[in-house]
Amino acid sequence: MLIEKELKISKQLPECKRALLNLLFTGNWITDEITSTLKPFDITTQQFNVLRILKGRNGEPCSLQTIQERMINKMSNTTRLVDKLIKKNYVEREQCETNRRKVDIKITEDGINALNVINDAVDDAETKMTDSLSENELHHLNALLNKFRTKTYA
Amino acid sequence: MLIEKELKISKQLPECKRALLNLLFTGNWITDEITSTLKPFDITTQQFNVLRILKGRNGEPCSLQTIQERMINKMSNTTRLVDKLIKKNYVEREQCETNRRKVDIKITEDGINALNVINDAVDDAETKMTDSLSENELHHLNALLNKFRTKTYA
DNA sequence: GCACTACATTTGTATCAACAACAATTGTAA
DNA sequence: TTACAATTGTTGTTGATACAAATGTAGTGC
Secondary structure, X not given: OOHHHHOOOOOOOXXXXXXXXXXXXXXXXXXXXXXXXXXXXXXXXXXXXXXXXXXXXXXXXXXXXXXHHHOOOOOOOHHHHHHHHHHOOOEEEEEOOOOOOOEEEEEOHHHHHHHHHHHHHHHHHHHHHOOOOOHHHHHHHHHHHHHHOOOOOO | OOHHHHOOOOOOOOHHHHHHHHHHHHHHHHHHHHHHXXXXXXXXXXXXXXXXXXXXXXXXXXXXXXXXHHOOOOOXXXXXXXXXXXXXXXEEEEEOOOOOOOEEEEEOHHHHHHHHHHHHHHHHHHHHHOOOOOHHHHHHHHHHHHHHOOOOOO
């Protein structure tokens, strides 16, 4: 659907403004879909994200800083986000031995199990969300987005 | 830049997951840019958005519901968002005469003046942000995004 | 007019996020 | 080995946000 129609904008926008609105709107759309997919599992998208990052490291612990770097939305307080996951017994925290400023965060068995279950639901949702584009179109979209974020220096 | 590199993901993702990450990441990137553009003007992106919506109506008042429909991210509490704008003297609120359940929100002179100034800054930022893509590529991107959001029913 | 439902907005509450101040640790260099 | 700067994480405060319940208004059938 045309973004102008979606947001009930009467006049036609220049292509660049339209692209920005379209990106923001589509991003929110995806966020909403994933949020509601995760709702039954009582976990937020950010918490889910952290679990995925930790699992991606195959048991290797991860500092808060490393987690933050890899998050889709860089947030200002990873400490408290991890606190939530500790309360749920999905991750463990301990002081890093080689650099005592750091904290090692590790995913627990419980966390891995939970993540496996949740991942199935999310995979489903993700597949459905990208249904309308062909593999080729998705590839093209990715290329455009990567290029989009390229900073051009004058 | 490749999204895998941006988020330091070691393995290659399937195209569909990559597209979703890419969209979310790019959306956040845009939000961050606009947020920092607006910061000196002491206004949030959502408040700015509401002002733009109201100005787009050329003086015609607008109910809360109408505003909500047209916002990029549908939020749960437009009342308090408008409260903030009233405090700043950018908008006025009065009960709608024809339907007293509704409230008419109108942008004030102050609001229009502020918006004009802010718009210049935002236009600049928006132009810079879309610099890396050609008009043609932007058009293509828009087409893909519109298609992306098409729901396919089985 | 009265009960009933739908609608539009507001309010209460709990949670979440941004920002800044702080503390602890490490690295470096006189 | 002391001094100073940089890194890493935590905590307090304040404001924003989501969700649910409540309020007030309109329309509809009787």
